[in-house]
Structure formats: structure tokens, C-alpha cells
Amino acid sequence: MSLTNATPLEVAKAAQVGSRRLAVLSTDERNAALTAIHKALAEGKDEVLAANKQDLEDANKAAAGGTLSQSLVKRLDLGKTGKYEDMLQGILDVRDLEDPINKTTARTLLDDNLILSRVTCPIGVLLIIFEARPEVIANISALAIKSGNAAILKGGRESSHSFAAIATIISRALSTTAVPSDCLQLVQTRDAIADLLKLDTYIDLCIPRGGNELVRYVKTTASIPVLGHADGICSTYLCADYPAGKAVRILVDAKASYPAGCNALEQLLVDEAALTTSLPTVAKALLAYGVSLRCDAASLSALKGALDPASAAILQEATEEDYRTEFLDLVLAIKTVKSLDEAIAHINAHSSHHTDAILTLDPQAAKTFLAAIDSSSVYWNTSTRMADGQRYGFGTEVGISTNKIHSRGPVGLEGLTIYKWTIVGDAQVSADYGAGGKKWKHEVLLDEGVARDEDEREVLRKFRAAKKA
Amino acid sequence: MSLTNATPLEVAKAAQVGSRRLAVLSTDERNAALTAIHKALAEGKDEVLAANKQDLEDANKAAAGGTLSQSLVKRLDLGKTGKYEDMLQGILDVRDLEDPINKTTARTLLDDNLILSRVTCPIGVLLIIFEARPEVIANISALAIKSGNAAILKGGRESSHSFAAIATIISRALSTTAVPSDCLQLVQTRDAIADLLKLDTYIDLCIPRGGNELVRYVKTTASIPVLGHADGICSTYLCADYPAGKAVRILVDAKASYPAGCNALEQLLVDEAALTTSLPTVAKALLAYGVSLRCDAASLSALKGALDPASAAILQEATEEDYRTEFLDLVLAIKTVKSLDEAIAHINAHSSHHTDAILTLDPQAAKTFLAAIDSSSVYWNTSTRMADGQRYGFGTEVGISTNKIHSRGPVGLEGLTIYKWTIVGDAQVSADYGAGGKKWKHEVLLDEGVARDEDEREVLRKFRAAKKA
Known part of the structure; x- marks a missing residue:
């Protein structure tokens, strides 16, 4: 150096x-x-x-x-x-x-x-x-x-x-x-x-x-391509069917384990059916960790009815700006949504496309959420804090990318590479092929050693078991 | 639409x-x-x-x-x-x-x-x-x-x-x-x-x-990422050991089959030992296709000695600018080099990183060239005109990229995609892991069905042959 x-x-x-x-x-x-x-x-x-x-x-x-x-x-x-x-x-x-x-x-x-x-x-x-x-x-x-x-x-x-x-x-x-x-x-x-x-x-x-x-x-x-992320505005959507105890574990980790991290939770979307069931339990736990809660009208009213007067007194009203802010602090914006579609639309419009999660027991809702959210990492039933190269098994990372091209999410060694195409031939030329000429073979060679169906996987498993024994 | x-x-x-x-x-x-x-x-x-x-x-x-x-x-x-x-x-x-x-x-x-x-x-x-x-x-x-x-x-x-x-x-x-x-x-x-x-x-x-x-x-x-290429300055390095007949086939295809293409040859690097052996044959063939040859001093002198007077008379002297020009026409710049290293250094400094080729019978020289050339496509013994999505088996292409990130070379459907990371969990949280906590398993699942060695490939081949029979 x-x-x-x-x-x-x-x-x-x-x-x-x-x-x-x-x-x-x-x-x-x-x-x-x-x-x-x-x-x-x-x-x-x-x-x-x-x-x-x-x-x-x-x-x-x-x-x-x-x-x-x-x-x-x-x-x-x-x-x-x-x-x-x-x-x-x-x-x-x-x-x-x-x-x-x-x-x-x-x-x-x-x-x-x-x-x-x-x-x-x-x-x-x-x-x-x-x-x-x-x-x-x-x-x-x-x-x-x-x-x-x-x-x-x-x-x-x-x-x-x-x-x-x-x-x-x-x-x-x-x-x-x-x-x-x-x-x-x-x-x-x-x-x-x-x-x-x-x-x-x-x-x-x-x-x-x-x-x-x-x-x-x-x-x-820069006129050079830039890989990285500016904001980490991460959201979690809490569905009404998700057990309050698990929601507390996940949301406390996401918000309070390291609020300065780019993968920390900044917004909680709550299904309106969860306002009076799991939300109060979640809110109590977050308040106990010193988190300031900035609530929309519906969640504010629900929590004021459910919490003790001292807790209710420190709840704050959210502004529209709060849903576009990376607090990097013990602050959480809460918003009530009427449907999965509303949650998806809100996240796609407000998130910084870093990491977003859904908490639900409904596989169909989870599948839709995972497909529809346009972010580099999208989770089902875990904490946004999982977004990290070491946790993903990359050994280490140079950063987290919210780009839509090249590397997305935590960037490890693989994200620092590109590829080149090589052709090895023996004087074949392009004019030999096409209309009236030779036909391209286009035979994929690399998957020769890849099992093509469950039968072939079974053959490999048996061979490995026999070898081990 | x-x-x-x-x-x-x-x-x-x-x-x-x-x-x-x-x-x-x-x-x-x-x-x-x-x-x-x-x-x-x-x-x-x-x-x-x-x-x-x-x-x-x-x-x-x-x-x-x-x-x-x-x-x-x-x-x-x-x-x-x-x-x-x-x-x-x-x-x-x-x-x-x-x-x-x-x-x-x-x-x-x-x-x-x-x-x-x-x-x-x-x-x-x-x-x-x-x-x-x-x-x-x-x-x-x-x-x-x-x-x-x-x-x-x-x-x-x-x-x-x-x-x-x-x-x-x-x-x-x-x-x-x-x-x-x-x-x-x-x-x-x-x-x-x-x-x-x-x-x-x-x-x-x-x-x-x-x-x-x-x-x-x-x-x-643009403030948006741009995928594509401005120039297609493609080179081929002709080594002294390569048969003149095959060189003619390849170089005529590369230069004359579609001179307006971005994958057409613009520069020929010639090993000095080939100046009096294969180069005259190659030059004659290119001249017969109407290609104007712009030569450096050494190649000009060698060709003047080897070609008939009428052909020798239409040879041109190359300027330094010719080695940085995409002619898109029946024009070829020729440069003499003393070694593989000189050829690699010239190409890395002058090429537009689109497609470059080496013509040689020496596998070691080819291997070095394929590794050292910093271009999106690098070939051994074939024509630069091979650089094309349809020829690569992509069905079609949106263009050819000389970018160093995301998609490089011909860009087909795969080049129009990115990925997202999903995690499906059951309320595990990040704070559970690390110093004093649980250990990550980081077990790669996707290669379960991939043969891990030649023995396993053989098992798959035999199974397929038996099934076919």
C-alpha cells in the first residue's frame, strides 16, 4: 500500500x-x-x-x-x-x-x-x-x-x-x-x-x-458507478394473526438492539384488527426499552385506551414526514393499514428499499408480500436487523446496497466481482452460421453434474450415504 | 402500451x-x-x-x-x-x-x-x-x-x-x-x-x-445507471505460430462480414515473427475484400516487400489516432508487437473493452491472454463477430454492455433482472446470535443436487444412460 x-x-x-x-x-x-x-x-x-x-x-x-x-x-x-x-x-x-x-x-x-x-x-x-x-x-x-x-x-x-x-x-x-x-x-x-x-x-x-x-x-x-445506500428506512408490517409474544421479540430486536444501524426498524405498520390485540403488548415492550412512539390517529387512540395513563401520556402524534425519516434513534413511527395491499403500497412508496418484513401466520399473505415488496431484503417473521453480510454467511461485507443493478443487499466478495465471456474455438467464424448455414448447438454444459429431478437427487443421496457407510 | x-x-x-x-x-x-x-x-x-x-x-x-x-x-x-x-x-x-x-x-x-x-x-x-x-x-x-x-x-x-x-x-x-x-x-x-x-x-x-x-x-x-457501450474497438492478436489459412478465415469474417457492427475488428496486432510469414497472406485476403490497411512502420515495410506493386501502393501509414478509432467501415489498423505482454498492454490501453481475440496454437499464451485482457468478451481462435446475444444462445439481446458492473457483454433476459434476498423465519432475532449466543449454521442448501466430484458425475451419467436404455 x-x-x-x-x-x-x-x-x-x-x-x-x-x-x-x-x-x-x-x-x-x-x-x-x-x-x-x-x-x-x-x-x-x-x-x-x-x-x-x-x-x-x-x-x-x-x-x-x-x-x-x-x-x-x-x-x-x-x-x-x-x-x-x-x-x-x-x-x-x-x-x-x-x-x-x-x-x-x-x-x-x-x-x-x-x-x-x-x-x-x-x-x-x-x-x-x-x-x-x-x-x-x-x-x-x-x-x-x-x-x-x-x-x-x-x-x-x-x-x-x-x-x-x-x-x-x-x-x-x-x-x-x-x-x-x-x-x-x-x-x-x-x-x-x-x-x-x-x-x-x-x-x-x-x-x-x-x-x-x-x-x-x-x-x-460521481461519474463512476456508486454502490451503497443513503438511507435505511426499514418497515415491518404486523398482521392481526401473529402472536404478540413473538412480535415483541422481533420488534424489540429490530428497533432497540442497535438503533443506529441502517437495518434498524423505523416504521411499524399495524393491521387495524391488531390495534387492540397485539399492538398494546408490543407498545408496552418498546416503551420499556425507551422507544418513543409516533402514532397515526387510529393507533394513538387505540393505545391511549389500552395503556396506563403515564405511558399514554408520552405517546406522540406522527407527521407525514415521520414516515420518510431514518431516525437512527429510539424512535418508531406507527401507521395503521386496512389491508395487505395498503401495507405493500405504503412500503414501496416510503421505504428506502433496504429491508422490510411481514409478521404473519398466513403463508399466502407472506408470499404476496415477499414478491411485491421492492426492497433488497424482504423477510417473513424475523427482524430487519438480520440484513448483514456476516449474518448472511458472506464472512464480511463492504456495505449494503440498495441499488437495482449489480449487487443488492449486503455486498461481500461476490459483489466485488464481475465476469467476462470467453470463447475457445478452432477458426469457426460467425458467417458460417445462420440462414442457410450451420446451426448453433447451444448445449448447456455446466449443469451436466446437476440433478435434473427428484429421482436424480435421490441417486446422489444414496451414493453419498453408501460412501459414508 | x-x-x-x-x-x-x-x-x-x-x-x-x-x-x-x-x-x-x-x-x-x-x-x-x-x-x-x-x-x-x-x-x-x-x-x-x-x-x-x-x-x-x-x-x-x-x-x-x-x-x-x-x-x-x-x-x-x-x-x-x-x-x-x-x-x-x-x-x-x-x-x-x-x-x-x-x-x-x-x-x-x-x-x-x-x-x-x-x-x-x-x-x-x-x-x-x-x-x-x-x-x-x-x-x-x-x-x-x-x-x-x-x-x-x-x-x-x-x-x-x-x-x-x-x-x-x-x-x-x-x-x-x-x-x-x-x-x-x-x-x-x-x-x-x-x-x-x-x-x-x-x-x-x-x-x-x-x-x-x-x-x-x-x-x-443521466443520473440513472446506463447499460451499454459507446465504442466497439475490437482487436485481434495474430501470433506467429497460427496457420495463415485459419487466420484469413477468422480475420476476413471479423473485418469484412459486417464492418458496421460494434463487434467488427478494428485493429490487428501482429507478432513481429509473423510479419513475413502469415501477414502477407492475411493482407492479400483483406485487400481482396476491399479493406484499407493502415500499417505501422514495421508492417508497412514487410508488406511492401511481400505484396505486388499495385497492392503495396494502396497501403496506408497508420497514425496513433487510428489505434483509438472505431472505423465502422472497411478500414483496419495494423500494429506490430514484440511480445504477448506488449499485445496485452496495447489492447488494455486502446480497446473499448468490448471484444478482443488471440490467434495462437500455444495454450499457455492463450490462457494468459484470456485472463489478462480486461474486456467483456475475450476469444481464442475465433472471430470477434461472435459477440452477440443470439450467437451466445440468449435468444435475443437488448444490447452489448462494456460496463464493469451488473451485465457485461451481450445482455439478454438475465441481464434485465436483479435479485432480492428473502429470509423466512420463526421469530429468531439478531441478538440471539454472536458472542456468547447461538452460532449461525450457514449451511448451503442449493447445491444439494449438484455433483461434488467426478465420481458423483459418473453416477449421474450412468443413471441417465440406464434410464434412456
Whole structure:
């Protein structure tokens, strides 16, 4: 990794050149680089923590002056028990995932000795803009190298000493490996972001990791494709048939387990038949967790009738704006709906297409909801907080995408790849085929080894059982 | 399909509402709509051809006045033998392809009774901007309905009468089906494109089909993601070991079979060891097809020594600009390279990342080339003209993408889909898992029926053979 003060154009050009060399390295060469980075960062812990202490001192001064929040100061601290070790372990976890590139995902016999393949490959050069958390740099470096992508990193200035120390160590480690140093560059130049976002000739994808102000700025400024999400306005629709006890478990988790998360619940839609049955139980539980409830007229009236006077007194009236707001706090907007269709229409019009859920015992209603909701993750009878790369089994994620193209939902290694089409032939040419000429065979080869029906699955199961015995 | 003079905002909003209804229709309902469109267009042939005649008369006048090219006039003509029938057959071909949506492409057991699925779904609303060819409207309408996407269509004004006639007929046909009419809208408003390209709240993807001026305008103007390619600068690298006869077949097909195609060859890289062996044979064949050869110094000198004086006299000197030009004509730039690495570096720096090929008998060189070239299609021993959705077995294509994200290469039905993640649970919540809590199972379910090794493939083959016998 180079720590660079070069111009954005020089940075981007160098990254593109490096990316082409990185793209053809073997799995072992890329994994060896991750091993080397892990070792170097383990040995350099004191060096990094000394730099981190300097960031913390600056941040504490800023916090005392009121220009920085205490929660941000906390996120800066790499010395917290286990945090540095988690960062180190994360590098090995990524190393040990399956290689996402050079996988053949489709294969068609076009004609004899003429084979079309779809092969996964790196996207090229990523631009990753992130806010203060210093451990992110190690995590992203690991994901980039593993997926064969060069990465230009630009971090928040609050972590600049920590970033510089980590980058210097990673740079030293990479110089002993096959990965070109320019494949990872930490940009230190001030105000480089606007220029970098225009370099679509050299940079293939931008992933902003930070608050929605940053994401909005990136989306409106970039000529490069941007992967990510600005808001996380997640909804859950509570049907009248769903047991109150389970609803409480799910909704408390969704709203109160980490209200600052993008997958936290911001809106509860309640079937009008549930207003006097499960809603009061749910509301009591949420109030006990300190959640402020902003209710529409129907739910407000129902809850005022059902709750004790002290609880009823702290209920608030919802405004239309509340149904378009990501609170990122212990606040929940509640809205009454008359039907499944109304719930679906409201969510499609108000959600940020991140994650939405239905709680019901009716499989038909659930099926309709799962099909009709236009969001990257849609759940039946569980918490919106499940939307997370680690929970999905991706090992780790670079972020969550609400885009409608490429990667949607939590984005792991697979989301950092694209594919190329290859054809291997023996001098067949296009003019041989078509009207009056040869016929294409178009025989799908890749599913040769896939069971085509239940009989074939049974054959495989029996063979495996016999082998095991 | 509505033929609309509404404002861009009204058009886009209506399309989004329609898209949500279309997204949940069954395969049968979408296929039935294609059958209805096919029937109506077959019955309305005279009506369409009468309108097309009007476009042709206007175009012929413009051509006589020199404001329109003769080749464009030809492309307008729907009355040419077989063209209308091909358009009709295309609708049925798309109808009979496998349904690209509602397919589960990944499935993971997160925990008991907690299943994560990745399910394909439509992207939403497509904006498709295309130039004169009137049959494209039927083709694109079929692809959009089949893939469950609403489409806003804006066609070139030269075909306006034909487009209006086709749109009126499609509109009539759709009114008898489950597909909402607003799912297909042909925009007639002048100057609507710039406004439509900014409506990223309602439109999910833009596909420009036309010359590179149109594509460049769309790419620089749109706040919507754009799928497509501006240039098709395709190269082939001729190695010294490759037989001249096969090289001639491939290179004549690549350059001369359809020079106006985006997959036509524009640059030939020649290994210096081939300058006096196969290159003269190749050059003679290309000259016989009327191809102008623009040569670098080394190839020029080699060919001047090898060709007859008349042929040698018409060779041209290449400029640096020739290696960055899409000729779309019977012109070929030739460049000598000293090594595979030089060929790869030149192509990665000069190609438009569309399609590039290597001609060699050396598997190691081919493997390196296939891995190192950063283009959407990369071939070994065949013609760049193979890059085409129909040839790839996609049935049809909406275009060819040189994007590095989402769809790359020829884009068929699959390229018009995205996926959503669903989780079906029973009140498990995120806080149950992690440090000190339950462990994720992360058991991959979808590959249960996939042969895991050669033994298992053999078991499947034997079972199939026995069943067949």
C-alpha cells in the first residue's frame, strides 16, 4: 500500500496499472499477501496504537470543544479490548474464504470445439471512501486483494495518524509479496474526493461507507458507478394473526438492539384488527426499552385506551414526514393499514428499499408480500436487523446496497466481482452460421453434474450415504 | 402500451406504478401478453406497413435532400421480404425462453427454520432510447414484459409513423391481458430525453441503443445507471505460430462480414515473427475484400516487400489516432508487437473493452491472454463477430454492455433482472446470535443436487444412460 500525496489522476492511473497485474495473480499469491499483511500488523501493533493514541488525543480535544461527538471518539479507539485482535482475525477470515474469481459460472457448447464460458473476474479499481473507524482500512484491504481489485482508499481525517501507521505497515508487508504496491493506495491529499469521483476512465466503482450526507454527495458528484445506500428506512408490517409474544421479540430486536444501524426498524405498520390485540403488548415492550412512539390517529387512540395513563401520556402524534425519516434513534413511527395491499403500497412508496418484513401466520399473505415488496431484503417473521453480510454467511461485507443493478443487499466478495465471456474455438467464424448455414448447438454444459429431478437427487443421496457407510 | 404526450415525470411515475403490478404477474400471464401482442401485430400488418410507407417517403425525400443516409433509409424499411415475419417470430422466441424471474439462485440455512434465499426479480422501470429501426420496438416490448420490467421507449423520429402504428396495436392487445398498459409507454413528446434521464427516483436503468454520439450523451447526462457501450474497438492478436489459412478465415469474417457492427475488428496486432510469414497472406485476403490497411512502420515495410506493386501502393501509414478509432467501415489498423505482454498492454490501453481475440496454437499464451485482457468478451481462435446475444444462445439481446458492473457483454433476459434476498423465519432475532449466543449454521442448501466430484458425475451419467436404455 502506498501512502500517497500524488494527484488524483496519478493515483488512479497507477491503480489501474496495478489492478491488471493483480487480476492475474494466483489464489495462493493473493492469499500469501493477506498472510503477510496479518503478520506485519500483528508485529506492528505498538506502532499503530501509538498513532491511534495521537488521533484519540486530538479527538478528545475536539470533543471537549464540542466539534466532535463522544460516540465518534469511541469508534476511533483501536486500543479497546479485543478490537485490534478482531481486526487481525478479520484478515485471516477473508483469506480463508473461497476465491471469488476465475470461477466458471456458465458454459455453453456453441458448436463442436467452440465453447463459450462465463468466468468471474475482478471489477478493476475500487474507490472506497470511509469515515473515522480506523480498523476498516485493514478489512477493506483484505477484501480488495482477495477479490483481485485494486483499491484507492480515502479515510476520514479524524483517524489520519492511525491510517498512516496502518498503511505504512501494509505497504512494507506487500513489498515482500507478488501484489504490486499501487494496488492499495491511501490518499492523503486534501479535497481529492471530488476529482477522484470524475475519473471513470480509471476507476470502476465507488463504495462510500459513511453517513447519508457522504453517500448523497458521492452519488450526485460521481461519474463512476456508486454502490451503497443513503438511507435505511426499514418497515415491518404486523398482521392481526401473529402472536404478540413473538412480535415483541422481533420488534424489540429490530428497533432497540442497535438503533443506529441502517437495518434498524423505523416504521411499524399495524393491521387495524391488531390495534387492540397485539399492538398494546408490543407498545408496552418498546416503551420499556425507551422507544418513543409516533402514532397515526387510529393507533394513538387505540393505545391511549389500552395503556396506563403515564405511558399514554408520552405517546406522540406522527407527521407525514415521520414516515420518510431514518431516525437512527429510539424512535418508531406507527401507521395503521386496512389491508395487505395498503401495507405493500405504503412500503414501496416510503421505504428506502433496504429491508422490510411481514409478521404473519398466513403463508399466502407472506408470499404476496415477499414478491411485491421492492426492497433488497424482504423477510417473513424475523427482524430487519438480520440484513448483514456476516449474518448472511458472506464472512464480511463492504456495505449494503440498495441499488437495482449489480449487487443488492449486503455486498461481500461476490459483489466485488464481475465476469467476462470467453470463447475457445478452432477458426469457426460467425458467417458460417445462420440462414442457410450451420446451426448453433447451444448445449448447456455446466449443469451436466446437476440433478435434473427428484429421482436424480435421490441417486446422489444414496451414493453419498453408501460412501459414508 | 400507451402512446403518450404526458410529461416525463407523469410517464415515469405511471411506469413505476405499473412495474409493481407487472412484477407479481405469473409466468403464464406475462407469456399470454406476448401471445396477444404477436397475434395483434400479425393481424395489423397492413396498418403498420402503411405507416411505415409514410416514414419511408419522408426518409427518401430527406435522403434526396442529403440530410439522411441511404443506409438509414434501408434500415427503416419494414416491408423488406421476411423482416416483418422475423419481428413476429422474435416475439414468440422470447415468449418461449425460460422465465428469468422468481428463480432461487442461492439458498442458505442460517439456523433451524431460518432460511435465506436469493430470488431473481425484475429491475423495475427501464428507459430504452433507440434510433430508427422500427422493429426494435416489438423486440424490446417482448423482452421487457418477459422479464417483468416496465419500459419507457423513446424512438428516433425517422420511424415515428411506424412506431405509432405498432404502439397503438400493442396497446390494444395489452388491454385484453393482465399486463397494465402503463408498463409500456412510447414517449412522443419532443425533447423528453434529458428530463427522463434525471428521474432516478422512478427509472432504474437506461439502455441506449444507437450510435456512440447518442450513448455518450446519455452517459454524461443521466443520473440513472446506463447499460451499454459507446465504442466497439475490437482487436485481434495474430501470433506467429497460427496457420495463415485459419487466420484469413477468422480475420476476413471479423473485418469484412459486417464492418458496421460494434463487434467488427478494428485493429490487428501482429507478432513481429509473423510479419513475413502469415501477414502477407492475411493482407492479400483483406485487400481482396476491399479493406484499407493502415500499417505501422514495421508492417508497412514487410508488406511492401511481400505484396505486388499495385497492392503495396494502396497501403496506408497508420497514425496513433487510428489505434483509438472505431472505423465502422472497411478500414483496419495494423500494429506490430514484440511480445504477448506488449499485445496485452496495447489492447488494455486502446480497446473499448468490448471484444478482443488471440490467434495462437500455444495454450499457455492463450490462457494468459484470456485472463489478462480486461474486456467483456475475450476469444481464442475465433472471430470477434461472435459477440452477440443470439450467437451466445440468449435468444435475443437488448444490447452489448462494456460496463464493469451488473451485465457485461451481450445482455439478454438475465441481464434485465436483479435479485432480492428473502429470509423466512420463526421469530429468531439478531441478538440471539454472536458472542456468547447461538452460532449461525450457514449451511448451503442449493447445491444439494449438484455433483461434488467426478465420481458423483459418473453416477449421474450412468443413471441417465440406464434410464434412456
